[in-house]
Amino acid sequence: MSFSFEVIKTQGRARAGVIHTSHGDIPTPVFAPVGTQATVKAVTPQTLRELDASLILANTYHLHLRPGDDLIRDLGGLHRFMAWPGPILTDSGGFQVFSLTQINKIDEDGVTFRSHIDGSKHRFTPEVSIKIQQNLGADIIMCFDQCPTPTDRGAVEAAVTRTSNWAIRCREAHPCDDQQALFGIVQGGIYEDLRAQSAAFLQGIDFPGYAIGGLAVGESKADMYKTLDFTLPVLPVDKPRYLMGVGEADDLAEAIMRGVDVFDCVMPTRVARHGAALTLDGRINMRNLEHARDENPLDAGCTCYSCQNFSRAYIRHLMKAKEILGCMLLSIHNVHFLIQHVQSMRAAILNGDLEDYTRAFLQRYLQAAASN
């Protein structure tokens, strides 16, 4: 089946829907774990299936540099390479060439940068980014964009213009969405007029989905929510909306309430490697002494493998002893927590009790965060 999207039910501005892809359906809202280097860190694809992941993200920048997108193409594409049969989304590399490289230079045509791995020189243009993403073969691919500091109006204006021009070139390089759907990325920082300008321009090109880029990069939560308040209404209702790089549970709730459908974030697996467990009562540092003799699971009531089988005391021991299994169990739990959180909100939309659910969730979560 080629790419399509349907909204099943709405409540307020929130939507429950389904994205159809040739590798399976993605019920939305959806949280996508990130497999930067073609693996969600410390989690097997089999376990991702058991966690009910329906979409994962992989990174164009990393996979181009290592092992190479040509190699992945020759071995049958990313799904086969990483043994993940479900839907995949790849980013454009636009964010990483600025955030991960020490030396980079942007011009109207593209970005020249040096690899963070070996210092070798590379150049990404819209056409190069699309070609790499075609080689990788993900179900959803992204336009090459520029992500500026969201509160620097001059920089944001330039980035919107550049992102618009590059969006035209990406569409020309990838005119058909049947096997790989090309999403546009709305920039504009925290500025309502610039977000509207960017969104209108991209809709003129006509994409099968729209991402909101340039958020969760240092601005305040209030700024992020306000930006979502005025950005989502200028996006088409019949296309999926993807808020890039956002994964904090309260942000997911706020964004879903405002009409976002798709999320990704490295956070759940990254903080797992540092010993943190995500719970309805906020983040817990499992390295703390208070857990040394605690027989309870990470999160009471959680149904994940880690919580069904292991105590906080055991997981603390694993982290203190630098055992890989500690990262594995915390990654399983944290990915499960965010997937379940978003699935619960989807169920609440379908049941018509989203507002009550979200209010109760946020009250507990934010109260705990404030007291932590």
Place this chain on the structure above:
Amino acid sequence: MSFSFEVIKTQGRARAGVIHTSHGDIPTPVFAPVGTQATVKAVTPQTLRELDASLILANTYHLHLRPGDDLIRDLGGLHRFMAWPGPILTDSGGFQVFSLTQINKIDEDGVTFRSHIDGSKHRFTPEVSIKIQQNLGADIIMCFDQCPTPTDRGAVEAAVTRTSNWAIRCREAHPCDDQQALFGIVQGGIYEDLRAQSAAFLQGIDFPGYAIGGLAVGESKADMYKTLDFTLPVLPVDKPRYLMGVGEADDLAEAIMRGVDVFDCVMPTRVARHGAALTLDGRINMRNLEHARDENPLDAGCTCYSCQNFSRAYIRHLMKAKEILGCMLLSIHNVHFLIQHVQSMRAAILNGDLEDYTRAFLQRYLQAAASN
């Protein structure tokens, strides 16, 4: 069910049997993966079950130092702590206090040493080792012994005497084998008379199983096999025999042919973390460039999760990119390889074709090793 052992069938000196424990049956011969710090590194207990592991080993020395055997006892014992419901064997700590600590001092009563973790001072005696193992609650526990350089006759003589004296004290500290079976450890290095002396002395005490210690610690393979040739005949036929710390596939084959029932080794998971895959054609370094575009699995015909789903190219990518999943997949494969290898030899004993099977295995394995 309390501890017992039965031999089901013999072929030559090799035996197929079953060890019964209160946590389940252990078909023998058996290879036990090692969970030094209460986790088989990078493998979940669920996966160990899927790999058909029927016995795992944990280390008294490590668990006493961290998180503490009293903590594990208070949390319900090692089975519950690490969520492994099957049989567990703990060693005595005698080997580690010498191999892992920089500062240690032995006397007739025990060993004083400093922790490799924080330099803190500790003392192990036979009674302390037994007490720790009782706190941990494994199904099979070991006498506190001294493991000398096997080719230094003077040192070996002293170690045999000391190990004998300590075996009496261990038996007195643990008189009942119903819930935890206490095995004696035969020392004697490469010397036939000393092995016979040690074995005879221990049988006078009467243990429910006997380990052969002090091998695979630097002596030649020829010396190891010769030592097994004269040590196994002086052990009782109706008790399990455990060759400590041996895990190379050819050594397992040679030892099973000579009548060994139980093995353990950290090797499969240790070499996995360094990128090595165990195969019927010897060890493969997955970091090598030759695997960069290889679509084949680690080992043709292998039925493990790693080989059923992933290419050598992918696993090489994971190792080059320092991804945890690389260690996880190689650990799964390597543990599977050794468990299957020993299970195949057990099946061959039951089928009566052990000699043909072993000859074919060794021919292929050693030929490959010679050409690697």
